[in-house]
Amino acid sequence: MPTPERTTLPAIVTSARELLEERGAAGVTMQAVAERVGVRAPSLYKRVRDRDELLRLVAEDAASDLSRRFAATDGTITELAHAYRAFARAHPMSFRLVLDSDAAAGAFRDVADPIIAATKSLEAARLVTAWATGFLTMELAGAFRLGGDLDEAYAFGLETIVAGLDRAR
CATH class of the missing domain: 1.10.357.10 (Tetracycline Repressor, domain 2)
Structure with a gap:
């Protein structure tokens, strides 16, 4: 049985945008976003290629x-x-x-x-x-x-x- 999805791309983008407003662009890290959505940072890479893509999605x-x-x-x-x-x-x-x-x-x-x-x-x-x-x-x-x-x-x-x-x- 496959592992259930623990987060979605919209949840990741929303969390990253919240972090952006709270901490500025430097505060939008894969680790911080992962913590916010309740997964480990490597799990984000299933949805987002890298931090640059994440910032593009937030923009x-x-x-x-x-x-x-x-x-x-x-x-x-x-x-x-x-x-x-x-x-x-x-x-x-x-x-x-x-x-x-x-x-x-x-x-x-x-x-x-x-x-x-x-x-x-x-x-x-x-x-x-x-x-x-x-x-x-x-x-x-x-x-x-x-x-x-x-x-x-x-x-x-x-x-x-x-x-x-x-x-x-």
């Missing part, structure tokens, strides 16, 4: 999460930008991993398509994404040290960019 899962958040919006630049910020604030380490083009390249098109559709051009999508990513990276790093309301600052920046794009069309 794809995070990108899918972001895509679902985008799909739940009305598809406007404003709503997409707010969903992007909510994702980054809820999952800061996943946000950083999704930006790693090597790790998330396979899933990135699903994230990019709604932004391109909302902005109506790749150039405009890059502008919005670069601004929002820069803002969020600084926010998550605690780099805004001059005080003020970051929610208001984000809304102001977003409104300014949307208005500029509207004028440019």
Whole structure:
């Protein structure tokens, strides 16, 4: 009789993503994931080739999460930008991993398509994404040290960019 399966690939990816958020990318080790899912580390290799593949799967899962958040919006630049910020604030380490083009390249098109559709051009999508990513990276790093309301600052920046794009069309 074959040995029963003790874990699944979705459980492994979920556990790895939890570890990513708790400990950062360096904390996502095969040993730590194995302990989290209740198996020995060698058992993970039945499902995942190596740590690089595991991080790729985690990045794809995070990108899918972001895509679902985008799909739940009305598809406007404003709503997409707010969903992007909510994702980054809820999952800061996943946000950083999704930006790693090597790790998330396979899933990135699903994230990019709604932004391109909302902005109506790749150039405009890059502008919005670069601004929002820069803002969020600084926010998550605690780099805004001059005080003020970051929610208001984000809304102001977003409104300014949307208005500029509207004028440019």
